[in-house]
Amino acid sequence: MGVSRVRKNGTDSGLDSNRSVASSTPGLAGTGHGDARGRVDNGNRRREGSAGYKTGFVEGEYQDAGIRGLCCVFGRRGSGKTTRAKWLVRGARRIVVFDPMACCSDLKFQIVSQPGALRKILAGAGKKGVIHVVYQPKGGDLVEHWEHVAWMCIAAANLILMCDEVDSICSSGSAKDSNSDYWKKFKRKPALDHIVNFGRHAPVAFLGISRAPQDVWRRLRGQSERMLVFSMDDDLEMDALRSRLGRQVEQLPGLGKYQYLDWRDDGSVSIEGGKL
Numbered sequence: 001m002g003v004s005r006v007r008k009n010g011t012d013s014g015l016d017s018n019r020s021v022a023s024s025t026p027g028l029a030g031t032g033h034g035d036a037r038g039r040v041d042n043g044n045r046r047r048e049g050s051a052g053y054k055t056g057f058v059e060g061e062y063q064d065a066g067i068r069g070l071c072c073v074f075g076r077r078g079s080g081k082t083t084r085a086k087w088l089v090r091g092a093r094r095i096v097v098f099d100p101m102a103c104c105s106d107l108k109f110q111i112v113s114q115p116g117a118l119r120k121i122l123a124g125a126g127k128k129g130v131i132h133v134v135y136q137p138k139g140g141d142l143v144e145h146w147e148h149v150a151w152m153c154i155a156a157a158n159l160i161l162m163c164d165e166v167d168s169i170c171s172s173g174s175a176k177d178s179n180s181d182y183w184k185k186f187k188r189k190p191a192l193d194h195i196v197n198f199g200r201h202a203p204v205a206f207l208g209i210s211r212a213p214q215d216v217w218r219r220l221r222g223q224s225e226r227m228l229v230f231s232m233d234d235d236l237e238m239d240a241l242r243s244r245l246g247r248q249v250e251q252l253p254g255l256g257k258y259q260y261l262d263w264r265d266d267g268s269v270s271i272e273g274g275k276l
Contacts, residue, residue, distance in 0.1 A: 055093055062203035064160050065092035070196065070206050070223050072166075073260075074213045074241070075230030080258040082164060084228060084273070085209050094131040094159035096122075098149050100142055103164055104134050113138040115148040122156040131159055143169055143180035150191030154202045161195070166208035167215035172240075175217050196220050214240035227263045230273075231255035245269075 056062070061069045067089060075081030082103050089095055090107075096118070097104050105111065109132040112118050118135055125131045137145040146169045153161045163169065169177055175193035176183050195206050196219055210216050213229075214236045221227075221244060229241060233253035242249045248269050251261060259273035 057203070061200045062158055062205050064094060064205060065089050067092070067160050067205050067207055069200070069225040070220065071208070071226040071228075072213075072216070072221065072224045073207070073209045073228045074216075074232070074237075075211065075228075075260065076232060077211055079230035079260075080273070081211075081228070081230050081260075082209055084258075084260065085162065085164075085207060088228075089160060089162060089207065092132075092160050094125070094129075095133070096131060096149065096153050096159060096161055097134045098146060098161070098163045099134050099136045100145075100165050100168060102136050105136075107134055108132065109134045111136055115145070115152065118149060119152055122152055125156070127156075127158055131156075141180060141182050143177050143182040147182065147186075147191050150195065154191065154194060154204055157202055157204065160205045160207060162207040162209070164209045165211075166220070167210045167212050170217040170220070172215055172218055175219070192217065192220065196223055213237055216240075225265045228260045228272075229263065230258075230260045 055064050058068055065088065073081045073085045073088075086104060086107055089097075095109075097107065097109065099105075110121065111134045112121070113136050118133060121131065121133055135145070135149050146163070150161060153159060170190070170192055171178050175190035175196070195202065195204055196217070208216065208220060213221060221240065224244070227241070227244065229245070229252060231252055231254075232238060238249050238252060241252075244265075245261070245263055248261060248263065251271070255261065255271065255273075259271060261269060262272045263269045
């Protein structure tokens, strides 16, 4: 794909055995021209949220805190990808974070670990109330946790669903993780399949994070409207991104610490980042 410009700037199934706990820690701050607060990608500033972005529908897709449609963040361990993802959603009004590695406890969100606790929060918020939740699974099948969380978010609608380590709940060729016993017990459509193919009808915005783009479902990568990619030089990783990033993938090995390529499917791409 050609690129027009480059700019460089600094059911519970026994899962409800545990109860929820709360978390309150300092928030995040950051810099970067491409993610600057107040940037309006679609020229529509009506019903702005605290982050300076319109919260609601833009071109038929739900948006909150500037996250719209499908977005992926890729990077090696320690590259800053999860920190950057948390910074991106810091102004979101309605968001659920699926956090299997407990990397998002520093968000000022309520932390829950079982579907029942999340269900109560979503029901209490309704279609318009504020939702700030981090879901951290405690035991059991990870995919089973994810499927419960994701389908509840789809039913709740009008929110961001952020998934850390998204490659742990899918595979490169499928919305299913073939190693999970969950799919031997249940025959329903995977939630990720619904989000990728019908997300705008849910409506849910999705933000997926992974260290290994080659292990993430190809359709998710192929349908993503935005990718933030940190430095990488592994052939498998770069080849997995080449069909979307095109020749810009060659810039990845040269990115500095905490820098990332901010690619959008409108043809724009920029080098952003630096330490938050």
